[in-house]
Amino acid sequence: MAHELETDDRDVPGVEPYDGPAGGWGALKAVALAIKEQMGASADTRALLQMNQPDGFDCPGCAWPDPKKTSSFEFCENGAKAVTWEATTKRVDPGFFAQHSASELLGWSDYALEDAGRLTHPLRYDAATDHFVAVEWGEAFARIGAGLQALADPNEAEFYTSGRASNEAAFLYQLLARAYGTNNFPDCSNMCHEATSVGLPKSIGVGKGTVTLEDFDHSDAIFCIGHNPGTNHPRMLTTLSDAAKRGVPIVVANPMRERGLERFKSPQHPTEMLTPSSTQLASAYHQVKVGGDGAMLKGMMKALFEADAKDIDAGGEGLLDRPFIAQHTVGIEELRADIEATEWDEIACRSGLTRAAIESMAETYWKADRVILCYGMGITQHSYGTANVQQIANLMLLRGNIGKEGAGICPLRGHSNVQGDRTVGITEIPSEEMLARLDKRFGIVSPRAHGHNAVDALAAMRDGKARAFIGLGGNLAVAMSDPETSFAAFRKLDLSVSILTKFNRTCLLLAKETIVLPCLGRTEHDEQATGSQYVTVEDSMSMVHASRGKLKPASPDLKSEPAIIAGIAKAAIPDVAIDWDGLVADYDRIRDGIEAVYPDFRDFNARVRHKGGFRLTVGASERVWNTPDGKAHFLVHPIKGASGEARELLLTTVRSHDQYNTTIYGLNDRYRGVHGRRDVIFAHAEDLRDLGLAHGDVVDIHAGPGRDLRGYTVIEHAIAKGSLAAYYPEANGLVALEDHDPESGTPSYKSVRVTMRAAA
Ligand SMILES: Nc1nc2c(c(=O)[nH]1)N[C@H]1C(S)=C(S)[C@@H](COP(=O)(O)OP(=O)(O)OC[C@H]3O[C@@H](n4cnc5c(=O)[nH]c(N)nc54)[C@H](O)[C@@H]3O)O[C@H]1N2
Ligand SMILES: Nc1nc2c(c(=O)[nH]1)N[C@H]1C(S)=C(S)[C@@H](COP(=O)(O)OP(=O)(O)OC[C@H]3O[C@@H](n4cnc5c(=O)[nH]c(N)nc54)[C@H](O)[C@@H]3O)O[C@H]1N2
Ligand SMILES: [Mo]
Numbered sequence: 150m151a152h153e154l155e156t157d158d159r160d161v162p163g164v165e166p167y168d169g170p171a172g173g174w175g176a177l178k179a180v181a182l183a184i185k186e187q188m189g190a191s192a193d194t195r196a197l198l199q200m201n202q203p204d205g206f207d208c209p210g211c212a213w214p215d216p217k218k219t220s221s222f223e224f225c226e227n228g229a230k231a232v233t234w235e236a237t238t239k240r241v242d243p244g245f246f247a248q249h250s251a252s253e254l255l256g257w258s259d260y261a262l263e264d265a266g267r268l269t270h271p272l273r274y275d276a277a278t279d280h281f282v283a284v285e286w287g288e289a290f291a292r293i294g295a296g297l298q299a300l301a302d303p304n305e306a307e308f309y310t311s312g313r314a315s316n317e318a319a320f321l322y323q324l325l326a327r328a329y330g331t332n333n334f335p336d337c338s339n340m341c342h343e344a345t346s347v348g349l350p351k352s353i354g355v356g357k358g359t360v361t362l363e364d365f366d367h368s369d370a371i372f373c374i375g376h377n378p379g380t381n382h383p384r385m386l387t388t389l390s391d392a393a394k395r396g397v398p399i400v401v402a403n404p405m406r407e408r409g410l411e412r413f414k415s416p417q418h419p420t421e422m423l424t425p426s427s428t429q430l431a432s433a434y435h436q437v438k439v440g441g442d443g444a445m446l447k448g449m450m451k452a453l454f455e456a457d458a459k460d461i462d463a464g465g466e467g468l469l470d471r472p473f474i475a476q477h478t479v480g481i482e483e484l485r486a487d488i489e490a491t492e493w494d495e496i497a498c499r500s501g502l503t504r505a506a507i508e509s510m511a512e513t514y515w516k517a518d519r520v521i522l523c524y525g526m527g528i529t530q531h532s533y534g535t536a537n538v539q540q541i542a543n544l545m546l547l548r549g550n551i552g553k554e555g556a557g558i559c560p561l562r563g564h565s566n567v568q569g570d571r572t573v574g575i576t577e578i579p580s581e582e583m584l585a586r587l588d589k590r591f592g593i594v595s596p597r598a599h600g601h602n603a604v605d606a607l608a609a610m611r612d613g614k615a616r617a618f619i620g621l622g623g624n625l626a627v628a629m630s631d632p633e634t635s636f637a638a639f640r641k642l643d644l645s646v647s648i649l650t651k652f653n654r655t656c657l658l659l660a661k662e663t664i665v666l667p668c669l670g671r672t673e674h675d676e677q678a679t680g681s682q683y684v685t686v687e688d689s690m691s692m693v694h695a696s697r698g699k700l701k702p703a704s705p706d707l708k709s710e711p712a713i714i715a716g717i718a719k720a721a722i723p724d725v726a727i728d729w730d731g732l733v734a735d736y737d738r739i740r741d742g743i744e745a746v747y748p749d750f751r752d753f754n755a756r757v758r759h760k761g762g763f764r765l766t767v768g769a770s771e772r773v774w775n776t777p778d779g780k781a782h783f784l785v786h787p788i789k790g791a792s793g794e795a796r797e798l799l800l801t802t803v804r805s806h807d808q809y810n811t812t813i814y815g816l817n818d819r820y821r822g823v824h825g826r827r828d829v830i831f832a833h834a835e836d837l838r839d840l841g842l843a844h845g846d847v848v849d850i851h852a853g854p855g856r857d858l859r860g861y862t863v864i865e866h867a868i869a870k871g872s873l874a875a876y877y878p879e880a881n882g883l884v885a886l887e888d889h890d891p892e893s894g895t896p897s898y899k900s901v902r903v904t905m906r907a908a909a
Pocket of ligand 1 (some may be wrong): 210211212227340374375376377378380382402403404405407422437438439440441443524525526527528561562564565773801803804805806808809810899901
């Protein structure tokens with residue numbers, strides 16, 4: 150079938166390689182455009198200047214920490230997009246909903262739905278007219294209360310949280326759900342870093358990263374595996390470029406060549422902006438296959454063991470940190486046996502990297518005294534995500550790279566407070582100590598039975614076992630795998646409630662009773678009975694700090710998330726004697742509650758008022774291992790993922806530069822050279838040739854019965870052979886609900902086995 154193709158000559162609309170660095174003028178231009186489109190020419194851009202300032206609000210864009218010394222405006226293109234999207238002057242008011250029926254809105258794109266503007270009033274779906282209509286807050290709460298009281302069992306309700314909710318909102322929310330009687334807490338983190346939360350505790354006794362931002366100033370080598378900071382954590386590029394300027398090697402493992410990991414022109418740096426110069430970031434870039442990380446990590450350990458043996462033979466002390474291993478760990482012999490039994494041929498063909506490439510990664514690793522290893526969704530979103538995370542811990546423990554200055558594990562969290570939400574009780578598997586303290590403080594009896602994570606919740610809804618959904622933010626139906634199943638599951642519900650800043654598709658999957666409650670966003674001023682309030686968040690590095698919105702709310706009819714949760718609680722569980730109004734009147738009282746349940750928050754109200762906040766205890770950072778035997782554990786796993794078979798194609802789903810999860814800001818993906826469209830598949834030239842396809846061909850992708858993506862344009866891209874990529878959420882239909890990590894429940898969004906052929 151294969152024939153000669155002159156693919157380079159073909160013009161594909163909207164596809165043109167991007168040659169510039171990340172950041173630079175392109176980033177400034179994009180911000181100017183976002184301001185103009187969302188806020189108009191006379192925009193009040195004060196919000197942008199308060200982002201991540203000690204007395205301003207925490208940027209809702211990502212969970213990368215703020216430098217303690219923030220004094221000048223920290224520029225971030227995608228943070229600015231997140232803020233302008235929230236601070237937009239566009240509104241979807243009752244007039245908008247009178248004009249557009251629910252059926253009509255269902256035909257709108259995700260982009261169009263959110264671009265229409267901010268919600269202004271509580272809404273209820275009216276089946277008689279097929280329109281959403283405004284209701285008073287009191288009526289909305291009464292309807293929700295009645296719906297929750299009508300359930301036969303509290304476990305028929307699912308309380309979903311997306312990671313933008315503040316600590317205060319999340320804490321009140323879990324109190325509501327537990328006082329009501331369930332531990333059903335599906336959470337966005339179940340689709341995100343759950344493999345970290347489940348995997349790391351078994352390895353090092355804590356499910357969080359072990360580094361602080363200051364550690365980057367002291368590291369000798371940085372590894373970036375499976376994440377794309379130029380788009381998803383742009384402020385990290387400043388940290389990486391500072392390290393690169395110090396001569397610190399930055400080693401990347403990613404199937405796609407991502408510009409944000411290659412070159413950066415800092416918009417904060419006048420000489421870089423005014424001259425053609427930029428900073429080179431990656432010192433080595435390894436295009437590991439999609440799903441090839443397990444093999445690659447084993448290869449790095451194999452190379453390390455081999456070099457260690459050689460060093461000892463030559464009279465050296467060896468390359469492993471033997472004193473550390475002896476004092477702090479168990480399981481080294483089992484790990485060594487497993488790694489020794491793994492053949493180089495298997496490692497090379499399953500990772501897609503040569504032995505020499507892996508040895509050079511290992512050499513950079515062992516030559517450095519202090520290594521930081523950063524990773525993202527490329528590691529966690531696989532059916533073996535937990536195993537991947539534990540292999541990373543193995544590699545780091547071999548040289549004592551945990552719990553010393555300048556070294557450690559750095560999982561890049563997603564939503565700006567996804568880590569905090571988990572810390573303050575959003576978990577389907579709560580500990581007995583935590584529940585006992587919660588019960589004591591609030592005089593309730595929390596349920597002890599474990600609840601549902603995101604996959605379980607969807608399955609329960611599909612099977613008719615869950616009848617009510619409450620969503621604190623997010624767009625679960627669209628974010629989840631297998632929309633066919635999840636959309637149908639939502640449509641079977643008796644009650645669906647979404648607490649949102651913007652209307653989205655999840656609200657349009659109509660239940661018997663569908664209610665949308667509009668809330669304040671991060672940027673907005675929050676006034677309660679005792680005065681102006683601030684909230685708190687926890688970043689990726691366990692730093693807790695305050696966030697205070699200053700902008701005038703999008704509508705006088707908005708309520709804060711805590712106030713909405715209290716309103717639902719009073720209507721749903723009127724017999725429970727919790728002073729909801731008192732808690733909402735002064736968020737200090739909620740923080741006192743958090744402190745009572747989580748001792749690590751001691752003096753919460755006092756400490757969080759310090760500029761920059763405080764760090765929660767991370768035992769592993771001090772080499773305290775909170776595992777059952779007090780040791781860190783080497784854990785053995787077989788290689789899973791890419792099989793190395795010749796014709797295998799694994800498809801990964803990624804974010805474009807113009808999106809925030811299911812929120813699509815625009816149709817461009819600047820750094821990957823895609824403009825005005827999202828219906829593309831990224832592929833390696835040789836795979837195209839082997840399949841008799843050419844750059845620009847229209848193709849169908851097939852993943853299993855009923856799981857197809859049809860009529861997409863395939864484009865030749867710098868991606869590893871055997872790997873394909875498509876955009877999330879369009880490609881979610883390729884992932885079956887069952888296709889998830891059995892240990893953590895994380896869907897395998899990043900490795901779907903597919904076939905590709907010319908469109909029918
Ligand atoms: N602007 C913006 N910021 C965001 C978000 C957003 O959507 N937009 N989302 C937020 C959220 S919730 C999250 S979780 C984070 C996500 O941040 P990332 O973890 O960076 O998320 P992804 O875009 O999913 O990209 C993952 C990267 O992994 C690579 N990859 C894919 N498959 C594999 C694999 O098998 N192995 C390896 N090694 N790499 C692979 C892809 O090529 C891509 O570069 O960002 C947060 N910040
Ligand atoms: N195929 C594929 N699927 C994925 C992923 C992937 O990489 N590939 N990534 C997964 C990951 S990492 C995540 S985290 C999930 C994301 O899943 P979610 O967190 O559920 O989705 P978002 O798109 O972030 O939610 C967007 C909605 O949040 C609401 N919102 C925004 N700000 C606020 C606020 O301040 N308060 C409230 N109450 N609402 C607000 C808006 O109304 C908006 O419509 O998706 C997952 N799905
Ligand atoms: Mo995420």
